[in-house]
Amino acid sequence: MKKFLNLLKKEIKELVNVQLIVSLAFTLLLFNFVGQMSRKEVQKAIGVQTISALDLDGSASSQAILAGLESARFKIERIEEKTKEQAIDIARGGESKLLLVIPSGFGDSLKDFKPSQIETYSYMRSFSLIGARGSAIVRGVISALNNVLSDSFLKEKLPGLDPASLKNPIKSKDFVIVQKRMAEASASEVAGMVSSQSLLIPVVLMMIVIYSSQMVISAVAMEKQNKTLETLLTVPIRRTSIITAKMLAAGLVGLLSAGIYMFGFKSFMGGIGGDELKAAASQGGAVMRQLGLYFDTSGYLILGASLFLAILVALALAMILGVLAEDFRSAQSMLMPLMFMVMIPYFISLFADINTVSLPIKIFILAIPFSHPFLVSQNLYLGNYGMIFGGLAYMLVVFTVLVVFAARIFSSDKILTMKLRIGKKRTVVA
């Protein structure tokens, strides 16, 4: 145990170097900075927006539209006594993102119940999604005004009838059933909430797997590159202890790095969404609880076990790939197959449903050990415990096979003679 701890301490010290600390600190700062910047932009977008307006009609109706916009937190900069072309130029020089032109005759058309047209000119000064939000809100306001105007028309023409019932005679009340539970919500809302609830799982898995694997591959490759491996292999410590110490150190440091990364990511997301996201989450939370679509303690334990096994598989695989690498540089390229193995199920889980894909693709996905943590949350919700425990058992088997294989390599000549160069094995003879 003393020897193992000695080695573990050394491995951790080797991994936690100045470069890692600086890179993690930089990541944290960057996330925080971008999050704060985004928050300001979001606040700007949802704050009071300035709109230029040219009212060529001057009727009570056009005034009502502008007043309606003002009550919807828009600041209206009225352009008086100008032509449309002049107004477009004036608004271009200002800060307005939108110019609203109400043509003459607008009020009369409304009175005659003819479709009336207003023109909007959006000034695209940036192409960000947040930047384009102003015009979407204007569309919402116009839609609301349309409702008000059509309601008043219907009330005038058909007094005593509810305009809303006339416009939408068929109403739907949506329910979602998950197994034996039922709640009032639409399927798309629930799917969206499930997806946002499980958003962090693939991100956490990707981060930990990539960080840890990179570390364990580098730890072995650096021993080779710095010519320290031969000496280490002749000291009186079991080869399995060398493997375990390297994997454990990489796992711990990888976990820490991923934790810091996730903390940064959370502050970044918090910066963007802030209170809006929290409010949405609390609204949806009740529906999710009603449908049983949440993790209880056992759910979290199963999810944790799945993530943990995936990390172990990644570390064992990385250990073998590290042995194959000649030096640090080739170790970095060795990481590519591993990253693809994590990314394939990630992207498939984003765009497709594992249960509906064809059998060969399903087998292919399930054969990748890293697919299982992506599927755990979904299977937990649906009560597919066979799939969950099957996945856990499969990952355990893969991990055992890989560790036995890694231990065999470390205990054989291959640790010194096996090298992989773009798909071909080369045996080095001393």
Added chain:
Amino acid sequence: MDNVLTVKGLKKTYGKQMALAGIDFEVRPGEVFALIGPNGAGKTTTLRIIATLLTPGDGTISFLNHDFRKEPDLVREKISYLPEEAGAYKNMKGLDYLHFMANFYARTPEEEKAFVDRAVEITELGDRLKTKVGTYSKGMTRKILLARALMTKPVLAILDEPTSGLDVLNALEVREIVRRYVKEGTSVLLSSHNMLEIEFLSDRVALIDKGRILDSGTPAELKERHQAKNMEEVFRSSLR
């Protein structure tokens, strides 16, 4: 007195390539036994097998009357190996590196301290041991590695080209250190291309080529047998 190491009919192949075709030699207590031969002769393979890095093929290896194959951990406790192209952990300070290595062999903190003190004495690097190994010259690195190999006073030190790449003064110092530790009871199995070094250090020499030992004996015996003035002539004569 029993041999420290007895090798009989040792063979080793890499795939279809024969690296050792059955070699026999023994290392006696307190002697320096050298393997000399051209590149690819099988010297490093032999040393790596004795250092437990490579698995032996056919043949037997007996270390202090223990079965080499069955008890590799016991062997590792009593030997030390200095590879030709060895390195130390660059981010570690010299002293930390010595403590790290000593920890694997020491049973108590006192013993660990004794090992490190001995290594500090061997290196003669003084305060430079408080700086990172990455800042050391080749000579300094080689000295710290040799100190690491000798600090535990191993029963058998396996040294592959111990003065490789060193200047004349550093090489001389390294040879003197090796001789000193042999006097204190450590046996040495070494390989070298430097015939002067072989003559200076070795008690007995084996000439190896194509995985076979061609001749062996003390430097004086070999010179007489090959009617040679020095070991370089013995080397040339034996390869003809």
